[in-house]
Amino acid sequence: MLPASYIYKKQPYAINLIIQARNKSKTHWAKLRRKNTPKYKAMDHFDEFYGSVFGTNWQAMKDALLRRSKYVALVNNYGDAEETSEYLAKRGAHCLKQLLSIQEQFNNQYTPDVEKQQSSEPKSSTSKLEQYVDKVQSTDISSVYSECESPQKLELSDISLYDKKGLGIAQDDSIQSSEHQHFSADSRVIDPTMGISSDHLYQYIPTTKLKGMDEWVPESLHYSYYSKGKDFPLLIEPETEFTFPEHLKVFTYEMDSDWIMFPEPKRCTTGVFNYYPMDCGSVLSVLALCLSAGDRLLDMCSAPGGKALVALQTLLPDIIVCNDSSISRVNRLERIFNDYLFDYKTSNKWRERILVSRKDGRTLQDDLGFDKVLVDVPCTTDRHTVNEDENNIFRPDRIRERLRLPELQAQLLVAALRLVRVGGAVVYSTCSLSPVQNDGVVHMGLKMAFEDHNVVATVKDLSGCFTRFSSTLQLASGECAPKYGQLVLPSLSANFGPAYVARLVRIK
Numbered sequence: 001m002l003p004a005s006y007i008y009k010k011q012p013y014a015i016n017l018i019i020q021a022r023n024k025s026k027t028h029w030a031k032l033r034r035k036n037t038p039k040y041k042a043m044d045h046f047d048e049f050y051g052s053v054f055g056t057n058w059q060a061m062k063d064a065l066l067r068r069s070k071y072v073a074l075v076n077n078y079g080d081a082e083e084t085s086e087y088l089a090k091r092g093a094h095c096l097k098q099l100l101s102i103q104e105q106f107n108n109q110y111t112p113d114v115e116k117q118q119s120s121e122p123k124s125s126t127s128k129l130e131q132y133v134d135k136v137q138s139t140d141i142s143s144v145y146s147e148c149e150s151p152q153k154l155e156l157s158d159i160s161l162y163d164k165k166g167l168g169i170a171q172d173d174s175i176q177s178s179e180h181q182h183f184s185a186d187s188r189v190i191d192p193t194m195g196i197s198s199d200h201l202y203q204y205i206p207t208t209k210l211k212g213m214d215e216w217v218p219e220s221l222h223y224s225y226y227s228k229g230k231d232f233p234l235l236i237e238p239e240t241e242f243t244f245p246e247h248l249k250v251f252t253y254e255m256d257s258d259w260i261m262f263p264e265p266k267r268c269t270t271g272v273f274n275y276y277p278m279d280c281g282s283v284l285s286v287l288a289l290c291l292s293a294g295d296r297l298l299d300m301c302s303a304p305g306g307k308a309l310v311a312l313q314t315l316l317p318d319i320i321v322c323n324d325s326s327i328s329r330v331n332r333l334e335r336i337f338n339d340y341l342f343d344y345k346t347s348n349k350w351r352e353r354i355l356v357s358r359k360d361g362r363t364l365q366d367d368l369g370f371d372k373v374l375v376d377v378p379c380t381t382d383r384h385t386v387n388e389d390e391n392n393i394f395r396p397d398r399i400r401e402r403l404r405l406p407e408l409q410a411q412l413l414v415a416a417l418r419l420v421r422v423g424g425a426v427v428y429s430t431c432s433l434s435p436v437q438n439d440g441v442v443h444m445g446l447k448m449a450f451e452d453h454n455v456v457a458t459v460k461d462l463s464g465c466f467t468r469f470s471s472t473l474q475l476a477s478g479e480c481a482p483k484y485g486q487l488v489l490p491s492l493s494a495n496f497g498p499a500y501v502a503r504l505v506r507i508k
């Protein structure tokens with residue numbers, strides 16, 4: 001048989017073209033096959049779903065999701081904290097607390113109130129901010145107070161569950177695929193009075209409806225099912241307690257400088273690591289708890305322990321219950337605590353303060369009532385999902401688990417609302433952009449807590465508090481912004497997130 005190179009040389013030009021085209025099409029098929037793996041399926045799904053939720057902003061968010069993510073450095077107070085802070089500052093990183101203070105002074109002096117509420121361009125304010133930073137002499141950190149408006153009462157009918165903005169429910173029937181039309185025709189599942197037409201609604205499907213539909217079933221079907229029943233009063237009021245904890249030290253590089261990497265953490269003289277690299281969105285979830293000295297904190301889905309570590313670094317809570325249903329992930333949490341908390345394995349002090357539990361969060365019980373509960377739920381973990389095939393929630397064998405996520409998330413949130421004392425706070429967080437898993441679950445959790453357990457909580461609007469982060473990260477604003485929580489958007493200038501954070505305070 002003649003070698004291919006020989007054939008190419010000796011065949012007439014036209015035949016060569018045919019052979020090349022055939023080879024090209026072979027490559028094409030191979031590529032096609034590769035592009036059918038879970039991460040590509042996830043991206044296809046997000047393209048359709050998030051494309052309609054975030055509109056033209058989605059492409060930039062998608063580009064950022066596919067790029068290297070940015071980290072902040074959480075300084076370990078149980079290591080050589082001052083030395084570590086100096087080391088990070090020398091490398092050009094900024095202390096987040098000081099940045100917030102500067103941003104706040106800037107907001108107060110330079111931004112008119114109306115602009116404050118409407119600002120959606122962190123970049124433009126950053127350039128003004130940079131000028132302002134030059135002027136700032138004092139970096140003294142005073143308490144940070146919120147500048148929110150008066151409370152706002154919301155009835156069920158106002159809620160974004162049924163509009164395009166809130167849940168990505170398209171009003172336009174034209175985008176329905178035939179599969180989805182087929183599904184919407186099932187009036188047992190979809191309430192026609194809700195005007196629901198798009199598959200975006202289909203993020204929520206009871207598993208009983210899934211049999212045999214694994215390949216084509218849209219994300220969920222079933223929001224209306226959980227939204228039926230009587231209306232319930234829902235109060236959104238501005239957060240006023242928000243302060244940056246005195247002892248929490250977080251370092252970050254400026255926006256547009258995410259090519260700078262923090263070096264590998266090093267062991268301190270005490271044997272623990274000097275800092276923990278993490279997503280800034282995770283820091284926000286803990287800040288939203290508004291921890292106070294002596295708090296009893298439950299971290300309901302705690303492993304591998306990043307947010308629990310932030311809570312510990314505030315030096316505020318007396319007791320942290322770190323719970324997670326996954327034994328292997330709890331083992332990871334223990335290893336991280338051992339790496340970051342001096343004498344973790346041997347000291348009784350830690351045994352009294354950190355209680356590790358391996359239960360399903362929905363079954364936890366506590367007679368005293370926690371002061372604060374963090375529910376950092378399992379979710380579609382969007383960044384991981386579009387970058388890694390391993391352990392991907394879009395794997396065909398995980399479809400049931402994926403479609404049941406909002407149901408599980410809402411149940412975990414209800415459990416949290418029951419476990420927190422009256423007057424205490426629950427922070428619900430995800431690392432997903434999905435309005436269903438974010439505002440949708442918060443809404444459903446509040447409704448279920450009220451209807452099934454007579455528990456009432458208000459939503460604390462963190463938008464006023466979080467505007468201070470606008471020189472550090474990109475928050476969803478305007479049309480894209482959730483109603484109940486704050487959403488950190490992946491962006492090339494500050495590639496954190498996604499992270500959704502909602503704060504609820506139990507009033508009954």
Ligand SMILES: C[S@@+](CC[C@H](N)C(=O)[O-])C[C@H]1O[C@@H](n2cnc3c(N)ncnc32)[C@H](O)[C@@H]1O
Pocket residue numbers: 282300301302303304305306307308323324325326329359360361362376377378379
């Ligand atoms: C997003 S991760 C938590 C990350 C963690 N908070 C951190 O900051 O490192 C979600 C966790 O929820 C756990 N989980 C899933 N279902 C659970 C359940 N029913 N009860 C408790 N934990 C659960 C998973 O094992 C996973 O570790």
